[in-house]
Amino acid sequence: MAAIVASAKGHNFVLDGPPGTGKSQTIANMIAHNLALGRRVLFVAEKMAALDVVKRRLDQKGVGQFCLELHSNKTSKTHVLQQLDRAWDTREQLSQEDWEEQANKVLALRNRLNGFVKVLHRRWPNGWTIQNAIGLVIKEANPSTPNLSWPAGTEHIKADMEAMRAIARRLDLNKSAVEEINGGFSLLINTEWSNAWQASLVDSARHIVKALLEANKARDLVVVLSGLPLKAPSVSATELYALVR
Known part of the structure:
Protein backbone atom coordinates (compact mmCIF):
# COMPACT_ATOMS: atom_id res chain seq x y z
CA MET A 1 0.00 0.00 0.00
CA LEU A 94 -17.96 1.40 -20.64
CA SER A 95 -20.68 3.73 -19.39
CA GLN A 96 -20.86 5.86 -16.27
CA GLU A 97 -23.20 3.28 -14.76
CA ASP A 98 -20.62 0.55 -15.36
CA TRP A 99 -17.95 2.53 -13.57
CA GLU A 100 -20.28 3.26 -10.66
CA GLU A 101 -21.23 -0.41 -10.38
CA GLN A 102 -17.59 -1.47 -10.25
CA ALA A 103 -16.77 1.30 -7.78
CA ASN A 104 -19.60 0.14 -5.50
CA LYS A 105 -18.30 -3.43 -5.63
CA VAL A 106 -14.83 -2.25 -4.70
CA LEU A 107 -16.28 -0.12 -1.88
CA ALA A 108 -18.26 -3.08 -0.51
CA LEU A 109 -15.16 -5.29 -0.63
CA ARG A 110 -13.05 -2.63 1.08
CA ASN A 111 -15.63 -2.18 3.85
CA ARG A 112 -15.72 -5.96 4.37
CA LEU A 113 -11.93 -6.14 4.62
CA ASN A 114 -11.90 -3.17 7.00
CA GLY A 115 -14.45 -5.04 9.10
CA PHE A 116 -11.99 -7.93 9.51
CA VAL A 117 -9.25 -5.49 10.49
CA LYS A 118 -11.56 -3.84 13.02
CA VAL A 119 -12.41 -7.17 14.63
CA LEU A 120 -8.75 -8.26 14.74
CA HIS A 121 -7.69 -5.04 16.50
CA ARG A 122 -10.72 -4.61 18.77
CA ARG A 123 -9.60 -4.46 22.41
CA TRP A 124 -11.69 -6.78 24.56
CA PRO A 125 -12.51 -6.29 28.28
CA ASN A 126 -9.52 -8.49 29.20
CA GLY A 127 -7.19 -5.95 27.54
CA TRP A 128 -6.27 -8.19 24.61
CA THR A 129 -6.93 -8.06 20.86
CA ILE A 130 -7.29 -11.10 18.62
CA GLN A 131 -4.19 -9.93 16.77
CA ASN A 132 -2.19 -9.87 20.04
CA ALA A 133 -3.43 -13.34 21.00
CA ILE A 134 -2.63 -14.88 17.60
CA GLY A 135 0.85 -13.33 17.64
CA LEU A 136 1.58 -14.69 21.12
CA VAL A 137 0.40 -18.19 20.23
CA ILE A 138 2.48 -18.27 17.04
CA LYS A 139 5.57 -17.07 18.91
CA GLU A 140 5.32 -18.95 22.23
CA ALA A 141 3.06 -22.01 21.85
CA ASN A 142 4.60 -25.50 21.87
CA PRO A 143 3.31 -29.09 22.17
CA SER A 144 3.19 -28.84 25.99
CA THR A 145 1.02 -25.70 26.00
CA PRO A 146 -2.33 -26.60 27.65
CA ASN A 147 -5.58 -25.99 25.75
CA LEU A 148 -7.96 -24.06 28.01
CA SER A 149 -11.64 -23.59 27.26
CA TRP A 150 -14.61 -21.81 28.82
CA PRO A 151 -18.37 -21.97 28.24
CA ALA A 152 -19.66 -20.05 25.24
CA GLY A 153 -20.27 -16.39 26.00
CA THR A 154 -17.65 -16.18 28.77
CA GLU A 155 -15.89 -12.80 28.89
CA HIS A 156 -12.93 -12.08 31.13
CA ILE A 157 -11.95 -8.66 32.42
CA LYS A 158 -8.45 -7.43 33.22
CA ALA A 159 -8.82 -8.50 36.87
CA ASP A 160 -9.61 -12.06 35.72
CA MET A 161 -6.52 -12.09 33.53
CA GLU A 162 -4.32 -10.92 36.40
CA ALA A 163 -5.78 -13.61 38.66
CA MET A 164 -5.06 -16.30 36.06
CA ARG A 165 -1.53 -14.96 35.57
CA ALA A 166 -1.00 -15.15 39.35
CA ILE A 167 -2.19 -18.77 39.32
CA ALA A 168 0.17 -19.54 36.43
CA ARG A 169 3.08 -18.02 38.36
CA ARG A 170 2.25 -20.11 41.44
CA LEU A 171 2.00 -23.24 39.31
CA ASP A 172 5.41 -22.47 37.85
CA LEU A 173 6.88 -22.11 41.33
CA ASN A 174 5.25 -25.35 42.47
CA LYS A 175 6.58 -27.09 39.36
CA SER A 176 10.10 -25.98 40.25
CA ALA A 177 9.65 -27.25 43.81
CA VAL A 178 8.26 -30.60 42.67
CA GLU A 179 11.16 -31.12 40.25
CA GLU A 180 13.54 -31.03 43.24
CA ILE A 181 11.77 -33.95 44.95
CA ASN A 182 13.45 -37.25 44.12
CA GLY A 183 10.95 -40.09 44.22
CA GLY A 184 8.63 -38.25 46.59
CA PHE A 185 5.59 -39.20 44.52
CA SER A 186 6.48 -42.84 44.03
CA LEU A 187 3.65 -43.90 46.39
CA LEU A 188 1.01 -42.31 44.16
CA ILE A 189 -0.65 -44.93 41.99
CA ASN A 190 -3.30 -42.69 40.43
CA THR A 191 -2.25 -41.55 36.95
CA GLU A 192 -5.19 -39.29 36.02
CA TRP A 193 -6.32 -36.17 37.84
CA SER A 194 -10.01 -35.48 38.52
CA ASN A 195 -12.03 -33.26 40.85
CA ALA A 196 -13.27 -36.31 42.77
CA TRP A 197 -9.74 -37.67 43.23
CA GLN A 198 -8.51 -34.27 44.42
CA ALA A 199 -11.37 -33.99 46.95
CA SER A 200 -10.67 -37.51 48.22
CA LEU A 201 -6.94 -36.78 48.57
CA VAL A 202 -7.54 -33.55 50.51
CA ASP A 203 -10.06 -35.28 52.80
CA SER A 204 -7.58 -38.10 53.48
CA ALA A 205 -4.88 -35.56 54.26
CA ARG A 206 -7.10 -33.95 56.91
CA HIS A 207 -7.64 -37.36 58.56
CA ILE A 208 -3.89 -38.00 58.51
CA VAL A 209 -3.27 -34.80 60.47
CA LYS A 210 -5.72 -35.90 63.17
CA ALA A 211 -4.22 -39.40 63.33
CA LEU A 212 -0.66 -38.05 63.64
CA LEU A 213 -1.64 -35.69 66.45
CA GLU A 214 -3.27 -38.58 68.35
CA ALA A 215 -0.15 -40.68 67.75
CA ASN A 216 1.96 -37.90 69.28
CA LYS A 217 -0.22 -37.91 72.40
CA ALA A 218 -0.08 -41.69 72.67
CA ARG A 219 3.70 -41.68 72.35
CA ASP A 220 4.03 -39.06 75.07
CA LEU A 221 1.78 -41.12 77.34
CA VAL A 222 3.90 -44.26 76.72
CA VAL A 223 7.03 -42.30 77.65
CA VAL A 224 5.47 -41.09 80.91
CA LEU A 225 4.06 -44.48 81.94
CA SER A 226 7.07 -46.55 80.93
CA GLY A 227 9.73 -44.17 82.17
CA LEU A 228 11.79 -44.95 79.09
CA PRO A 229 14.03 -42.11 77.85
CA LEU A 230 12.58 -42.01 74.33
CA LYS A 231 13.55 -38.98 72.25
CA ALA A 232 11.57 -39.48 69.05
CA PRO A 233 11.20 -36.36 66.89
CA SER A 234 7.90 -34.55 67.37
CA VAL A 235 5.91 -32.76 64.64
CA SER A 236 3.72 -29.86 65.75
CA ALA A 237 0.15 -29.38 64.61
CA THR A 238 1.14 -26.19 62.80
CA GLU A 239 3.78 -28.05 60.81
CA LEU A 240 1.30 -30.80 59.92
CA TYR A 241 -1.34 -28.36 58.68
CA ALA A 242 1.29 -26.50 56.65
CA LEU A 243 2.39 -29.79 55.10
CA VAL A 244 -1.16 -30.72 54.09
CA ARG A 245 -1.89 -27.31 52.62
Missing part, protein backbone atom coordinates in the same frame (compact mmCIF):
# COMPACT_ATOMS: atom_id res chain seq x y z
CA ALA A 2 2.84 2.39 0.83
CA ALA A 3 4.44 1.70 -2.58
CA ILE A 4 1.16 2.32 -4.42
CA VAL A 5 0.61 5.63 -2.63
CA ALA A 6 4.24 6.67 -3.20
CA SER A 7 4.00 5.92 -6.93
CA ALA A 8 0.87 8.08 -7.22
CA LYS A 9 2.70 10.99 -5.56
CA GLY A 10 5.66 10.83 -7.94
CA HIS A 11 8.24 9.61 -5.42
CA ASN A 12 11.35 7.69 -6.43
CA PHE A 13 11.88 4.51 -4.41
CA VAL A 14 13.17 0.92 -4.52
CA LEU A 15 10.78 -1.93 -3.71
CA ASP A 16 12.88 -4.83 -2.46
CA GLY A 17 11.92 -8.29 -1.29
CA PRO A 18 12.64 -12.04 -1.74
CA PRO A 19 10.66 -14.19 -4.23
CA GLY A 20 7.02 -14.83 -3.38
CA THR A 21 6.45 -11.67 -1.31
CA GLY A 22 4.09 -9.99 -3.79
CA LYS A 23 6.33 -7.64 -5.76
CA SER A 24 4.67 -8.44 -9.11
CA GLN A 25 1.23 -8.01 -7.55
CA THR A 26 2.28 -4.65 -6.11
CA ILE A 27 3.66 -3.51 -9.46
CA ALA A 28 0.39 -4.49 -11.17
CA ASN A 29 -1.54 -2.51 -8.55
CA MET A 30 0.70 0.52 -9.04
CA ILE A 31 0.13 0.42 -12.82
CA ALA A 32 -3.65 0.07 -12.44
CA HIS A 33 -3.79 2.86 -9.86
CA ASN A 34 -1.81 5.30 -12.00
CA LEU A 35 -3.88 4.42 -15.08
CA ALA A 36 -6.99 5.32 -13.08
CA LEU A 37 -5.38 8.69 -12.35
CA GLY A 38 -5.07 9.31 -16.10
CA ARG A 39 -1.34 8.73 -16.33
CA ARG A 40 0.86 6.79 -18.72
CA VAL A 41 3.10 4.11 -17.20
CA LEU A 42 6.24 2.70 -18.80
CA PHE A 43 7.11 -0.71 -17.38
CA VAL A 44 10.48 -2.22 -18.33
CA ALA A 45 12.22 -5.35 -17.06
CA GLU A 46 15.44 -7.25 -17.70
CA LYS A 47 13.58 -10.47 -18.47
CA MET A 48 10.44 -11.02 -20.52
CA ALA A 49 9.07 -13.37 -17.85
CA ALA A 50 8.74 -10.44 -15.43
CA LEU A 51 6.73 -8.48 -17.99
CA ASP A 52 4.50 -11.48 -18.68
CA VAL A 53 3.69 -12.02 -15.00
CA VAL A 54 2.52 -8.44 -14.51
CA LYS A 55 0.66 -8.39 -17.84
CA ARG A 56 -1.14 -11.61 -16.95
CA ARG A 57 -2.29 -10.12 -13.64
CA LEU A 58 -3.58 -7.01 -15.41
CA ASP A 59 -5.39 -9.17 -17.98
CA GLN A 60 -7.09 -11.17 -15.20
CA LYS A 61 -8.48 -7.95 -13.71
CA GLY A 62 -9.67 -6.47 -17.02
CA VAL A 63 -6.94 -3.84 -17.30
CA GLY A 64 -4.77 -5.64 -19.84
CA GLN A 65 -6.53 -4.05 -22.82
CA PHE A 66 -5.09 -0.70 -21.78
CA CYS A 67 -1.52 -2.05 -22.03
CA LEU A 68 0.54 -1.68 -25.19
CA GLU A 69 3.34 -4.20 -25.81
CA LEU A 70 6.09 -2.35 -27.65
CA HIS A 71 9.09 -4.65 -27.36
CA SER A 72 8.56 -8.42 -27.65
CA ASN A 73 8.73 -11.20 -30.20
CA LYS A 74 5.01 -10.63 -30.88
CA THR A 75 5.36 -6.93 -31.66
CA SER A 76 4.55 -5.77 -35.18
CA LYS A 77 2.86 -2.78 -36.77
CA THR A 78 -0.38 -4.74 -37.15
CA HIS A 79 -0.26 -6.02 -33.55
CA VAL A 80 0.27 -2.52 -32.19
CA LEU A 81 -2.68 -1.19 -34.19
CA GLN A 82 -4.86 -4.06 -32.95
CA GLN A 83 -3.98 -3.23 -29.35
CA LEU A 84 -4.83 0.43 -29.86
CA ASP A 85 -8.14 -0.48 -31.52
CA ARG A 86 -9.04 -2.84 -28.66
CA ALA A 87 -8.31 -0.18 -26.03
CA TRP A 88 -10.32 2.41 -27.92
CA ASP A 89 -13.35 0.13 -28.36
CA THR A 90 -13.20 -0.92 -24.72
CA ARG A 91 -13.29 2.68 -23.53
CA GLU A 92 -16.40 3.35 -25.63
CA GLN A 93 -18.22 0.29 -24.27
Whole structure:
Protein backbone atom coordinates (compact mmCIF):
# COMPACT_ATOMS: atom_id res chain seq x y z
CA MET A 1 0.00 0.00 0.00
CA ALA A 2 2.84 2.39 0.83
CA ALA A 3 4.44 1.70 -2.58
CA ILE A 4 1.16 2.32 -4.42
CA VAL A 5 0.61 5.63 -2.63
CA ALA A 6 4.24 6.67 -3.20
CA SER A 7 4.00 5.92 -6.93
CA ALA A 8 0.87 8.08 -7.22
CA LYS A 9 2.70 10.99 -5.56
CA GLY A 10 5.66 10.83 -7.94
CA HIS A 11 8.24 9.61 -5.42
CA ASN A 12 11.35 7.69 -6.43
CA PHE A 13 11.88 4.51 -4.41
CA VAL A 14 13.17 0.92 -4.52
CA LEU A 15 10.78 -1.93 -3.71
CA ASP A 16 12.88 -4.83 -2.46
CA GLY A 17 11.92 -8.29 -1.29
CA PRO A 18 12.64 -12.04 -1.74
CA PRO A 19 10.66 -14.19 -4.23
CA GLY A 20 7.02 -14.83 -3.38
CA THR A 21 6.45 -11.67 -1.31
CA GLY A 22 4.09 -9.99 -3.79
CA LYS A 23 6.33 -7.64 -5.76
CA SER A 24 4.67 -8.44 -9.11
CA GLN A 25 1.23 -8.01 -7.55
CA THR A 26 2.28 -4.65 -6.11
CA ILE A 27 3.66 -3.51 -9.46
CA ALA A 28 0.39 -4.49 -11.17
CA ASN A 29 -1.54 -2.51 -8.55
CA MET A 30 0.70 0.52 -9.04
CA ILE A 31 0.13 0.42 -12.82
CA ALA A 32 -3.65 0.07 -12.44
CA HIS A 33 -3.79 2.86 -9.86
CA ASN A 34 -1.81 5.30 -12.00
CA LEU A 35 -3.88 4.42 -15.08
CA ALA A 36 -6.99 5.32 -13.08
CA LEU A 37 -5.38 8.69 -12.35
CA GLY A 38 -5.07 9.31 -16.10
CA ARG A 39 -1.34 8.73 -16.33
CA ARG A 40 0.86 6.79 -18.72
CA VAL A 41 3.10 4.11 -17.20
CA LEU A 42 6.24 2.70 -18.80
CA PHE A 43 7.11 -0.71 -17.38
CA VAL A 44 10.48 -2.22 -18.33
CA ALA A 45 12.22 -5.35 -17.06
CA GLU A 46 15.44 -7.25 -17.70
CA LYS A 47 13.58 -10.47 -18.47
CA MET A 48 10.44 -11.02 -20.52
CA ALA A 49 9.07 -13.37 -17.85
CA ALA A 50 8.74 -10.44 -15.43
CA LEU A 51 6.73 -8.48 -17.99
CA ASP A 52 4.50 -11.48 -18.68
CA VAL A 53 3.69 -12.02 -15.00
CA VAL A 54 2.52 -8.44 -14.51
CA LYS A 55 0.66 -8.39 -17.84
CA ARG A 56 -1.14 -11.61 -16.95
CA ARG A 57 -2.29 -10.12 -13.64
CA LEU A 58 -3.58 -7.01 -15.41
CA ASP A 59 -5.39 -9.17 -17.98
CA GLN A 60 -7.09 -11.17 -15.20
CA LYS A 61 -8.48 -7.95 -13.71
CA GLY A 62 -9.67 -6.47 -17.02
CA VAL A 63 -6.94 -3.84 -17.30
CA GLY A 64 -4.77 -5.64 -19.84
CA GLN A 65 -6.53 -4.05 -22.82
CA PHE A 66 -5.09 -0.70 -21.78
CA CYS A 67 -1.52 -2.05 -22.03
CA LEU A 68 0.54 -1.68 -25.19
CA GLU A 69 3.34 -4.20 -25.81
CA LEU A 70 6.09 -2.35 -27.65
CA HIS A 71 9.09 -4.65 -27.36
CA SER A 72 8.56 -8.42 -27.65
CA ASN A 73 8.73 -11.20 -30.20
CA LYS A 74 5.01 -10.63 -30.88
CA THR A 75 5.36 -6.93 -31.66
CA SER A 76 4.55 -5.77 -35.18
CA LYS A 77 2.86 -2.78 -36.77
CA THR A 78 -0.38 -4.74 -37.15
CA HIS A 79 -0.26 -6.02 -33.55
CA VAL A 80 0.27 -2.52 -32.19
CA LEU A 81 -2.68 -1.19 -34.19
CA GLN A 82 -4.86 -4.06 -32.95
CA GLN A 83 -3.98 -3.23 -29.35
CA LEU A 84 -4.83 0.43 -29.86
CA ASP A 85 -8.14 -0.48 -31.52
CA ARG A 86 -9.04 -2.84 -28.66
CA ALA A 87 -8.31 -0.18 -26.03
CA TRP A 88 -10.32 2.41 -27.92
CA ASP A 89 -13.35 0.13 -28.36
CA THR A 90 -13.20 -0.92 -24.72
CA ARG A 91 -13.29 2.68 -23.53
CA GLU A 92 -16.40 3.35 -25.63
CA GLN A 93 -18.22 0.29 -24.27
CA LEU A 94 -17.96 1.40 -20.64
CA SER A 95 -20.68 3.73 -19.39
CA GLN A 96 -20.86 5.86 -16.27
CA GLU A 97 -23.20 3.28 -14.76
CA ASP A 98 -20.62 0.55 -15.36
CA TRP A 99 -17.95 2.53 -13.57
CA GLU A 100 -20.28 3.26 -10.66
CA GLU A 101 -21.23 -0.41 -10.38
CA GLN A 102 -17.59 -1.47 -10.25
CA ALA A 103 -16.77 1.30 -7.78
CA ASN A 104 -19.60 0.14 -5.50
CA LYS A 105 -18.30 -3.43 -5.63
CA VAL A 106 -14.83 -2.25 -4.70
CA LEU A 107 -16.28 -0.12 -1.88
CA ALA A 108 -18.26 -3.08 -0.51
CA LEU A 109 -15.16 -5.29 -0.63
CA ARG A 110 -13.05 -2.63 1.08
CA ASN A 111 -15.63 -2.18 3.85
CA ARG A 112 -15.72 -5.96 4.37
CA LEU A 113 -11.93 -6.14 4.62
CA ASN A 114 -11.90 -3.17 7.00
CA GLY A 115 -14.45 -5.04 9.10
CA PHE A 116 -11.99 -7.93 9.51
CA VAL A 117 -9.25 -5.49 10.49
CA LYS A 118 -11.56 -3.84 13.02
CA VAL A 119 -12.41 -7.17 14.63
CA LEU A 120 -8.75 -8.26 14.74
CA HIS A 121 -7.69 -5.04 16.50
CA ARG A 122 -10.72 -4.61 18.77
CA ARG A 123 -9.60 -4.46 22.41
CA TRP A 124 -11.69 -6.78 24.56
CA PRO A 125 -12.51 -6.29 28.28
CA ASN A 126 -9.52 -8.49 29.20
CA GLY A 127 -7.19 -5.95 27.54
CA TRP A 128 -6.27 -8.19 24.61
CA THR A 129 -6.93 -8.06 20.86
CA ILE A 130 -7.29 -11.10 18.62
CA GLN A 131 -4.19 -9.93 16.77
CA ASN A 132 -2.19 -9.87 20.04
CA ALA A 133 -3.43 -13.34 21.00
CA ILE A 134 -2.63 -14.88 17.60
CA GLY A 135 0.85 -13.33 17.64
CA LEU A 136 1.58 -14.69 21.12
CA VAL A 137 0.40 -18.19 20.23
CA ILE A 138 2.48 -18.27 17.04
CA LYS A 139 5.57 -17.07 18.91
CA GLU A 140 5.32 -18.95 22.23
CA ALA A 141 3.06 -22.01 21.85
CA ASN A 142 4.60 -25.50 21.87
CA PRO A 143 3.31 -29.09 22.17
CA SER A 144 3.19 -28.84 25.99
CA THR A 145 1.02 -25.70 26.00
CA PRO A 146 -2.33 -26.60 27.65
CA ASN A 147 -5.58 -25.99 25.75
CA LEU A 148 -7.96 -24.06 28.01
CA SER A 149 -11.64 -23.59 27.26
CA TRP A 150 -14.61 -21.81 28.82
CA PRO A 151 -18.37 -21.97 28.24
CA ALA A 152 -19.66 -20.05 25.24
CA GLY A 153 -20.27 -16.39 26.00
CA THR A 154 -17.65 -16.18 28.77
CA GLU A 155 -15.89 -12.80 28.89
CA HIS A 156 -12.93 -12.08 31.13
CA ILE A 157 -11.95 -8.66 32.42
CA LYS A 158 -8.45 -7.43 33.22
CA ALA A 159 -8.82 -8.50 36.87
CA ASP A 160 -9.61 -12.06 35.72
CA MET A 161 -6.52 -12.09 33.53
CA GLU A 162 -4.32 -10.92 36.40
CA ALA A 163 -5.78 -13.61 38.66
CA MET A 164 -5.06 -16.30 36.06
CA ARG A 165 -1.53 -14.96 35.57
CA ALA A 166 -1.00 -15.15 39.35
CA ILE A 167 -2.19 -18.77 39.32
CA ALA A 168 0.17 -19.54 36.43
CA ARG A 169 3.08 -18.02 38.36
CA ARG A 170 2.25 -20.11 41.44
CA LEU A 171 2.00 -23.24 39.31
CA ASP A 172 5.41 -22.47 37.85
CA LEU A 173 6.88 -22.11 41.33
CA ASN A 174 5.25 -25.35 42.47
CA LYS A 175 6.58 -27.09 39.36
CA SER A 176 10.10 -25.98 40.25
CA ALA A 177 9.65 -27.25 43.81
CA VAL A 178 8.26 -30.60 42.67
CA GLU A 179 11.16 -31.12 40.25
CA GLU A 180 13.54 -31.03 43.24
CA ILE A 181 11.77 -33.95 44.95
CA ASN A 182 13.45 -37.25 44.12
CA GLY A 183 10.95 -40.09 44.22
CA GLY A 184 8.63 -38.25 46.59
CA PHE A 185 5.59 -39.20 44.52
CA SER A 186 6.48 -42.84 44.03
CA LEU A 187 3.65 -43.90 46.39
CA LEU A 188 1.01 -42.31 44.16
CA ILE A 189 -0.65 -44.93 41.99
CA ASN A 190 -3.30 -42.69 40.43
CA THR A 191 -2.25 -41.55 36.95
CA GLU A 192 -5.19 -39.29 36.02
CA TRP A 193 -6.32 -36.17 37.84
CA SER A 194 -10.01 -35.48 38.52
CA ASN A 195 -12.03 -33.26 40.85
CA ALA A 196 -13.27 -36.31 42.77
CA TRP A 197 -9.74 -37.67 43.23
CA GLN A 198 -8.51 -34.27 44.42
CA ALA A 199 -11.37 -33.99 46.95
CA SER A 200 -10.67 -37.51 48.22
CA LEU A 201 -6.94 -36.78 48.57
CA VAL A 202 -7.54 -33.55 50.51
CA ASP A 203 -10.06 -35.28 52.80
CA SER A 204 -7.58 -38.10 53.48
CA ALA A 205 -4.88 -35.56 54.26
CA ARG A 206 -7.10 -33.95 56.91
CA HIS A 207 -7.64 -37.36 58.56
CA ILE A 208 -3.89 -38.00 58.51
CA VAL A 209 -3.27 -34.80 60.47
CA LYS A 210 -5.72 -35.90 63.17
CA ALA A 211 -4.22 -39.40 63.33
CA LEU A 212 -0.66 -38.05 63.64
CA LEU A 213 -1.64 -35.69 66.45
CA GLU A 214 -3.27 -38.58 68.35
CA ALA A 215 -0.15 -40.68 67.75
CA ASN A 216 1.96 -37.90 69.28
CA LYS A 217 -0.22 -37.91 72.40
CA ALA A 218 -0.08 -41.69 72.67
CA ARG A 219 3.70 -41.68 72.35
CA ASP A 220 4.03 -39.06 75.07
CA LEU A 221 1.78 -41.12 77.34
CA VAL A 222 3.90 -44.26 76.72
CA VAL A 223 7.03 -42.30 77.65
CA VAL A 224 5.47 -41.09 80.91
CA LEU A 225 4.06 -44.48 81.94
CA SER A 226 7.07 -46.55 80.93
CA GLY A 227 9.73 -44.17 82.17
CA LEU A 228 11.79 -44.95 79.09
CA PRO A 229 14.03 -42.11 77.85
CA LEU A 230 12.58 -42.01 74.33
CA LYS A 231 13.55 -38.98 72.25
CA ALA A 232 11.57 -39.48 69.05
CA PRO A 233 11.20 -36.36 66.89
CA SER A 234 7.90 -34.55 67.37
CA VAL A 235 5.91 -32.76 64.64
CA SER A 236 3.72 -29.86 65.75
CA ALA A 237 0.15 -29.38 64.61
CA THR A 238 1.14 -26.19 62.80
CA GLU A 239 3.78 -28.05 60.81
CA LEU A 240 1.30 -30.80 59.92
CA TYR A 241 -1.34 -28.36 58.68
CA ALA A 242 1.29 -26.50 56.65
CA LEU A 243 2.39 -29.79 55.10
CA VAL A 244 -1.16 -30.72 54.09
CA ARG A 245 -1.89 -27.31 52.62
